[in-house]
Amino acid sequence: MSLEELIPSNHSKSHLYAILIRTALVISTLIVGLIIPFFGLVMALIGSSLTMLVTLILPCACYLSILRGKVSFFQRSMCTLVITVGVVSSAFGTFSALSKIIQKLI
Known part of the structure; x- marks a missing residue:
């Protein structure tokens, strides 16, 4: 465009x-x-690391940062849960893509 x-x-x-x-x-x-x-495989590596960051981790982190004292305990715990799921998923995806790249190189 x-x-x-x-x-x-x-x-x-x-x-x-x-x-x-x-x-x-x-x-x-x-x-x-x-x-x-x-x-x-390189696109999978980039996607697994950056997609979770942009779609799950950063929105919740920004939400918690903007509304510091105004969020309830439930909202804070849900955001923490989403951030944790994003970090774990990103770690597994990145590890999987890296292991496949290394496997193809060897």
Whole structure:
């Protein structure tokens, strides 16, 4: 979408440019996936470590940080539980991806 917004306004109504940009992005992703070894495993490593951080850990941590004294014991314990589940899941996912990468290298 960012690349499509760079198209001048007199050409913005043409869908041909959008199709060409999207096709080029898909082809470049395909080339990167074929050239880089273990691309899927590297993406699994990045996803397992960062996805849990962004979806589970940071929202609860920010919520607790913003509403320091206003959260009840139940809310604090639920946020702590979600953060713990996020950290454990991230650790297992990262360990699994790293072990598969090491296994492929050996």
